[in-house]
Amino acid sequence: MTSEVIRCTECRTEIAPGLLSCPSCARLVHSAELTDLARQAEDAQRNGNWTRALTAWRQAVQYLPPGTRQRDAAEAKVRELSGRVDTGGGKKSEPWWKRASALGPVGIVAALLGKAKFLLLGFTKMGTLLSFMAGLSVYWALWGWKFALCFLLSIYVHEMGHVAALQRFGIPATAPTFIPGFGAFVRLKQHPATDREDARVGLAGPVWGLGAALFALALYAATGNPLWAGVARAGAWLNLFNLIPIWQLDGSRGIRSLNRLQIWMLALLTAAMWMVTEDGMLVLVALVMAFRASTKRESPEPDWSGFIEFAGLIVTLSLLCLIPLPTKP
């Protein structure tokens, strides 16, 4: 511990640790960092790199005292840039596959461990968990550690989807704590600035998780090994579970940017998919969705790209639950 006293560079008043401005003359404690961040943001914006500009502005917000005009202005800037990142305005940054291949597998894992986030929360408290565990134990008994490993990998991919979205929006997060078999626990250090941002980050996990399930399905088609059918189906199931719009689950974030009509449409779509697949998880998703639709405070602008993303996830993940499972390997 250091006992060094910080004094205002302007009026020499002693400044308690944690304060963002001088209590006497209101000079900003981190003015040097803020100047630097402003320059970074300006450079990034000139190059059309909205993600980097957004990241710099988010850091600036943390240095500005709440309730000040500068803070309000910085937050407004964050919202504006977030919208640009969302709509892909000024697509000058490299496409993701180029960036991913530049990182390499080690880099991707490092990025994952360094920046990942989110837990499959509420997992411990639900009857669904029990049915899910029952299903899971069947696969486990059938295919043993190989299944466990591949399933865990598909959860990693889901988490990486959140990581990628967080990085895209420059949202700082704590390092993750992985819970073997179930997911990862990460806390955001800053709230998403807009409902759409929150929705994109939330749905990015299931989108990547869907990718992992489709990959497993392709391997099943290529090899005929029932292990891959099990991985695809269990992965689809887990991602559907995460789309239940409750607590901190991804689905709850996903509906944040939607209006009531859109959430009702999702509830009906889910019910329709249940009639097709008869998967019990969909009943749960549909019921909670209908509840959320009826209690939602109306939001002004319907977010149609968010709606299409959510609807697409429900349809494709439900269809993946139709994969027939051989009873004996």
Ligand SMILES: [Zn+2]
């Ligand atoms: Zn001062």
Ligand SMILES: [Zn+2]
């Ligand atoms: Zn997730």
